Amino acid sequence: MTTPPVRPGPETRNRILDAAEELFVEHGLDATSMRMITTKAGVNLAAVNYHFGSKGSLIQEVFQRRLTDLNRARLAALDALERQAGGVPLKPSKVVEGFFGPALEMACDTEHGGRTFMQLLGRTYTEPNAFVRQFLAEEYAEVLDRFLGALYRSLPGVPHEEILWRFHFMMGATSYAIAGTDALQLFAGKFDDADPSRLMPRLMSFLLGGLRAPLADNGHGRQAKGGPKAA
Amino acid sequence: MTTPPVRPGPETRNRILDAAEELFVEHGLDATSMRMITTKAGVNLAAVNYHFGSKGSLIQEVFQRRLTDLNRARLAALDALERQAGGVPLKPSKVVEGFFGPALEMACDTEHGGRTFMQLLGRTYTEPNAFVRQFLAEEYAEVLDRFLGALYRSLPGVPHEEILWRFHFMMGATSYAIAGTDALQLFAGKFDDADPSRLMPRLMSFLLGGLRAPLADNGHGRQAKGGPKAA
DNA sequence: GTAGAATTCAAACAAACGTTTGAATGAATG
DNA sequence: CATTCATTCAAACGTTTGTTTGAATTCTAC
Numbered sequence: 001m002t003t004p005p006v007r008p009g010p011e012t013r014n015r016i017l018d019a020a021e022e023l024f025v026e027h028g029l030d031a032t033s034m035r036m037i038t039t040k041a042g043v044n045l046a047a048v049n050y051h052f053g054s055k056g057s058l059i060q061e062v063f064q065r066r067l068t069d070l071n072r073a074r075l076a077a078l079d080a081l082e083r084q085a086g087g088v089p090l091k092p093s094k095v096v097e098g099f100f101g102p103a104l105e106m107a108c109d110t111e112h113g114g115r116t117f118m119q120l121l122g123r124t125y126t127e128p129n130a131f132v133r134q135f136l137a138e139e140y141a142e143v144l145d146r147f148l149g150a151l152y153r154s155l156p157g158v159p160h161e162e163i164l165w166r167f168h169f170m171m172g173a174t175s176y177a178i179a180g181t182d183a184l185q186l187f188a189g190k191f192d193d194a195d196p197s198r199l200m201p202r203l204m205s206f207l208l209g210g211l212r213a214p215l216a217d218n219g220h221g222r223q224a225k226g227g228p229k230a231a
Numbered sequence: 232m233t234t235p236p237v238r239p240g241p242e243t244r245n246r247i248l249d250a251a252e253e254l255f256v257e258h259g260l261d262a263t264s265m266r267m268i269t270t271k272a273g274v275n276l277a278a279v280n281y282h283f284g285s286k287g288s289l290i291q292e293v294f295q296r297r298l299t300d301l302n303r304a305r306l307a308a309l310d311a312l313e314r315q316a317g318g319v320p321l322k323p324s325k326v327v328e329g330f331f332g333p334a335l336e337m338a339c340d341t342e343h344g345g346r347t348f349m350q351l352l353g354r355t356y357t358e359p360n361a362f363v364r365q366f367l368a369e370e371y372a373e374v375l376d377r378f379l380g381a382l383y384r385s386l387p388g389v390p391h392e393e394i395l396w397r398f399h400f401m402m403g404a405t406s407y408a409i410a411g412t413d414a415l416q417l418f419a420g421k422f423d424d425a426d427p428s429r430l431m432p433r434l435m436s437f438l439l440g441g442l443r444a445p446l447a448d449n450g451h452g453r454q455a456k457g458g459p460k461a462a
Numbered sequence: 463g464t465a466g467a468a469t470t471c472a473a474a475c476a477a478a479c480g481t482t483t484g485a486a487t488g489a490a491t492g
Numbered sequence: 493c494a495t496t497c498a499t500t501c502a503a504a505c506g507t508t509t510g511t512t513t514g515a516a517t518t519c520t521a522c
Contacts, residue, residue, distance in 0.1 A: 011468080028359040030261035034510060044471050049511060060479095126354040126410045128259040145420075164434070168418060169404040169437045172411065176403025177396075179357045187375075187399060201447030202393070206400045213440020216432030242497080265480060275501050278483060282499095 013051050015041040021113060024122045028222050029059060029129060032091050038135045058224075060135055063124070064108070068116045072142045073102040078146055089153045093208050099206065100174050122179030124216045125171070162215055170207045177203050244282050246272040251293050252344060260290060260360060293365055294355070295350045297337070302374045304333040309377055311369045314376045320384040324439050330378045331405050331438065335431045338409045353410030356402070393446055408434050 023032040034055060038045045052058040077098040083088055104122035107118035127133060151163050177199060250272035266352060283289040301442045309331040312321055337354040338349040358364060382394050408430060 020484090026359060028259075028261060030259060031359065033508075035508085044469095045510095046472090046512080047470070055510065057409070095291055119279075123357040123359075125407070126357070128257060128262065143413075163435050164418065165430075166413070166437055169408060169434065173400040173404040173408025175407065176356070179401060179402065180399070187395065199396075202396050203400065205444045205447045206441040209444020210404070210437040210441035213436045216436045241499090264476085264478075275499095276480095277482080277501070278499085286480065 012047055015043060016048055016051065017062055017065065018113060021116055021120065022059055024062065025116055029127070029132070056131060059132065062071050063135065065138050066185065070102055071139065074099055075146060076145050077102060078150060089156070090150055092154045092211055095147060095150045095154055096170065096207055096211065097204065100204070103174065108153070108197050118178045122175035125175055157187065160216055166211050171208060173207060174203060243278055246274060247279055247282065247289070248293055248296065249344060251289055252347055252351065255293065256347055260358070260363070287362060290363065294366065298370050301333055301337055301351055302370065305330055305374050306377060308333060311382060321381055323382065323385045326381045326385055326399065327379060327438055327442065328435065331435070335404065335434065339428050349409045353406035354404055397442050402443060404438060405406050406436060
């Protein structure tokens with residue numbers, strides 16, 4: 001009824017990946033057992049080890065199949081921006097949009113599991129699991145370098161270290177906005193409007209406000225950019 | 232050598248709590264076993280169940296013993312601010328400092344485990360464990376209501392919903408700043424200066440910039456506050 | 463239609479989990 | 493000294509964990 005019996009054949013892999021993704025969001029990586037996954041996917045217990053080798057490899061694959069696309073989209077967005085800018089530094093707002101835009105778009109996709117995955121991803125930046133952290137760091141290395149470089153050029157005169165911190169802050173705000181909206185009961189009953197599509201402009205405005213806030217006093221009150229400006 | 236043998240007596244409870252706190256940060260709640268905790272604490276395996284009843288109750292106690300103090304400090308800060316303001320609405324920067332200041336102060340305390348705990352707490356806002364979430368929500372209910380109320384009054388004309396969102400964003404940025412600084416290897420080798428005491432002004436400036444950013448267009452470009460202003 | 467490879471299956475594996483037990487130990491009270 | 497209470501201890505409890513096995517099944521191709 002609910003899940004199609006088992007019929008096809010090579011569909012098993014994807015059923016496992018989808019089931020694992022949802023369960024990881026709901027219960028966490030460690031608290032999700034193989035038996036929970038295979039039951040939800042409607043496949044035999046041994047299927048995970050047959051198709052993926054181990055639980056660790058399954059976790060890696062769950063992240064990889066979406067993260068590769070996400071980061072490709074990010075790099076493509078940055079490429080397009082830099083191409084049409086033709087040498088002149090990008091506006092900070094454009095760089096920020098290029099990085100967080102694709103993430104938020106994926107977070108809005110409730111049809112194909114994009115939203116589910118982004119909730120998982122957001123929570124995973126603080127995962128203690130060393131294996132997952134290592135893997136995430138590798139997957140993000142290039143994207144991070146590219147976008148930080150673009151941000152450095154777009155904010156000349158601002159110490160790179162300050163930009164790095166603010167990028168860190170922006171990632172935090174975004175991850176929580178996505179991962180915590182319905183995960184955390186802290187604000188339970190307080191949000192009238194948790195529509196993820198309305199999240200985008202709200203968050204973007206906040207991020208840019210934070211990015212361009214006056215720098216904390218290192219002796220003189222230098223600003224991160226000329227004047228405040230809408231997103 | 233490393234851990235004093237077992238000598239005293241009623242010290243056992245605290246040794247367990249301290250060991251658990253560190254291990255929860257390092258490996259997460261689920262991946263930390265009773266045996267890891269009791270081994271690190273240098274006590275017998277049965278001691279946890281004897282003193283706390285169950286692993287769940289131990290987790291609760293690990294959070295409670297610090298969180299109660301933290302939220303008491305927050306409420307005290309708000310009380311003091313409102314008393315000396317005498318009726319007039321507080322400046323948003325003061326409200327924000329009252330909430331996030333005590334958290335950052337605790338995060339700077341490397342001597343008595345405050346830093347360790349704040350890393351744990353930051354990561355726990357997205358904990359999938361239903362029991363932990365429920366407990367956190369209860370522990371935060373009063374503080375959240377008081378500070379949101381103060382923030383509403385300090386930003387008249389701004390829709391409460393927008394303030395709620397931005398508070399959510401601010402909590403996200405802060406949690407990541409604390410939990411992710413050395414937990415996440417994403418920015419590994421990029422931070423020259425991860426000194427937590429310098430984090431405070433940096434983060435506060437970012438938060439206030441985000442809080443006071445122009446509101447996303449709901450039809451008209453209303454600002455959250457008059458002009459930009461340093462923290 | 464039969465050979466052969468790929469996949470699924472029920473069953474079992476050892477290891478680790480949180481928890482419980484009942485005896486041994488310690489310090490305090492009479 | 494004897495008694496009592498709280499605490500510690502080694503050992504075992506029954507489950508659940510991830511993984512493996514070898515036979516059954518399904519699919520592919522000649």
